[in-house]
Amino acid sequence: xxxxxxxxxYLIKTRGQQVTLSCSPISGxxxxxxxxxTPGQGLQFLFxxxxxxxxxxxxxPGRFSGRQFSNSRSEMNVSTLxxxxxxxxxxASSSLWDGTGELFFGEGSRLTVL
Amino acid sequence: GNSVTQMEGPVTxxxxxxxxxxxxxxxxxxxxxxxYVQYPGEGLQLLLKATKADDKGSNKGFEATYRKETxxxxxxxxxxxxxxxxxxxxxxxxxxxxxVFGQGTRLTINP
Numbered sequence: 001x002x003x004x005x006x007x008x009x010y011l012i013k014t015r016g017q018q019v020t021l022s023c024s025p026i027s028g029x030x031x032x033x034x035x036x037x038t039p040g041q042g043l044q045f046l047f048x049x050x051x052x053x054x055x056x057x058x059x060x061p062g063r064f065s066g067r068q069f070s071n072s073r074s075e076m077n078v079s080t081l082x083x084x085x086x087x088x089x090x091x092a093s094s095s096l097w098d099g100t101g102e103l104f105f106g107e108g109s110r111l112t113v114l
Numbered sequence: 115g116n117s118v119t120q121m122e123g124p125v126t127x128x129x130x131x132x133x134x135x136x137x138x139x140x141x142x143x144x145x146x147x148x149x150y151v152q153y154p155g156e157g158l159q160l161l162l163k164a165t166k167a168d169d170k171g172s173n174k175g176f177e178a179t180y181r182k183e184t185x186x187x188x189x190x191x192x193x194x195x196x197x198x199x200x201x202x203x204x205x206x207x208x209x210x211x212x213x214v215f216g217q218g219t220r221l222t223i224n225p
Contacts, residue, residue: 033213035213035215042215044215045212048211048212050211055210056210058212090157092158096211098209098211101211102163103160103211105150105157105159107156107157
């Protein structure tokens with residue numbers, strides 16, 4: 001069974017640009033969530049989607065957005081990039097939506113903003 | 115709001131030593147509690163979980179007991195191996211797929 005796949009794995013952008021990251025969940029998983037990992041702030045929740053609907057959102061500015069498609073694949077977008085957006089962005093999928101199920105994480109997309 | 119506090123690292127032990135990584139939480143009600151592990155160059159993996167008070171999660175020789183009275187979920191292993199070197203994260207959820215993580219504890223096991 002294929003795991004969670006994130007693309008691209010690494011990318012470099014400059015301030016002011018925008019970026020789109022993609023996540024393919026495990027087959028059959030309908031919940032997809034995104035996390036930002038930085039050395040200073042640790043792991044922080046960005047948002048969670050279930051059946052194409054955003055159900056939860058973390059405390060991030062509106063420059064961070066996401067969506068989920070009918071096949072459960074998800075994308076997140078960061079517009080007007082800032083240096084502080086440099087981070088590892090992790091996607092996770094789950095078959096249970098009640099918060100007790102295991103989250104399966106991808107290896108992440110490492111974004112560097114110059 | 116909900117929060118998780120882990121013992122600060124890094125932690126360095128010799129092989130076969132006893133491991134404890136402390137984790138305490140703040141939450142209203144009854145959260146579910148998790149330990150995730152991140153091996154070098156890999157994504158996060160669930161190590162163990164407990165969804166109600168007094169539950170004990172266990173996996174790969176690691177154990178943690180959900181203690182409501184002390185709001186704790188300490189991770190323990192009786193005899194660590196070099197392959198246990200990783201970063202360990204304590205986390206909680208409360209009725210939603212939204213994990214609140216601790217800061218992580220980097221563990222290094224020397225042969």
